[in-house]
Amino acid sequence: MRFCISLLFTIFFLLNPEISPASSLKLITGNWEPYSSSDPEKPGITTEIVRAAFDAVGIETTLTFYPWARCEKMIQRGMDVVAFPYVQTAEREKFALFSKPILTERTYLYYSKRHMKDFDFTDYKSLRKYRIGTLNGFVHQEFFKKNNVPATAVKDNTAALRMLLMNRLQLFPINSLVAEKELKKNFSVKKDEIRHTKTPMYEVPLKLMVSNLNPQAHSVFSQFSKGMSILRRKGTVDKILKKYK
Numbered sequence: 001m002r003f004c005i006s007l008l009f010t011i012f013f014l015l016n017p018e019i020s021p022a023s024s025l026k027l028i029t030g031n032w033e034p035y036s037s038s039d040p041e042k043p044g045i046t047t048e049i050v051r052a053a054f055d056a057v058g059i060e061t062t063l064t065f066y067p068w069a070r071c072e073k074m075i076q077r078g079m080d081v082v083a084f085p086y087v088q089t090a091e092r093e094k095f096a097l098f099s100k101p102i103l104t105e106r107t108y109l110y111y112s113k114r115h116m117k118d119f120d121f122t123d124y125k126s127l128r129k130y131r132i133g134t135l136n137g138f139v140h141q142e143f144f145k146k147n148n149v150p151a152t153a154v155k156d157n158t159a160a161l162r163m164l165l166m167n168r169l170q171l172f173p174i175n176s177l178v179a180e181k182e183l184k185k186n187f188s189v190k191k192d193e194i195r196h197t198k199t200p201m202y203e204v205p206l207k208l209m210v211s212n213l214n215p216q217a218h219s220v221f222s223q224f225s226k227g228m229s230i231l232r233r234k235g236t237v238d239k240i241l242k243k244y245k
Helices: 002-015 045-056 068-076 139-146 157-165 176-186 217-234 236-243
Strands: 025-029 061-065 082-086 096-098 103-112 172-175 194-196 202-211
Touching (some): 025 045, 025 068, 045 061, 045 103, 045 236, 068 202, 096 217, 103 157, 103 176, 157 172, 157 194, 172 176, 176 194, 202 217, 217 236
Parallel strands (some): 025 061, 025 082
Antiparallel strands (some): 082 202, 096 202, 103 172, 103 194, 103 202
């Protein structure tokens, strides 16, 4: 009898993907200030928006921080988690599904004006002759690989900017808001030595990413879209953005 009841519940949840036996939705992200941060006082733009959107439709969330490459691996393995903020690419579409955009982000190529003359981005082919840095788990790593641009993986943005100043790297891609935060925090004395291209290397939407093996993926996205509509209607997204300016 107990087996029959258990079987009925299992069938019920499979046929009703919007109703989950889980008590809360598991969110995962990495440190990428000001978009996501483990600082409870300022958790980041996308962190606040994503959690507020789910809260608006009555869905509780938990949040865990991991290295970016590990977040992506967890999705690849089909784990029951929601990763953000991620860029949708052809490579990631092989194992993941994506929500509607949270925000749009711009990434520029940064360089040292002491070691390079004025430089602007035109196409990926033109980058092949430069010493370029990249970060594991970031979308620009995939873009470089796709366009046969040699790039050296570095520890983090701080290390990359130091390498620009030391002329160990010539170019490094960083989101404009992330760079502004990083320069103010760790390079206040030398921030005027760092410039970025006038043309962004890319401008792309940031999204939620869920494994394509997750039966509740579309339900998660549907609820997120409803929550985002509520936030926009109330002006919550604009208020969150203003907090980080």
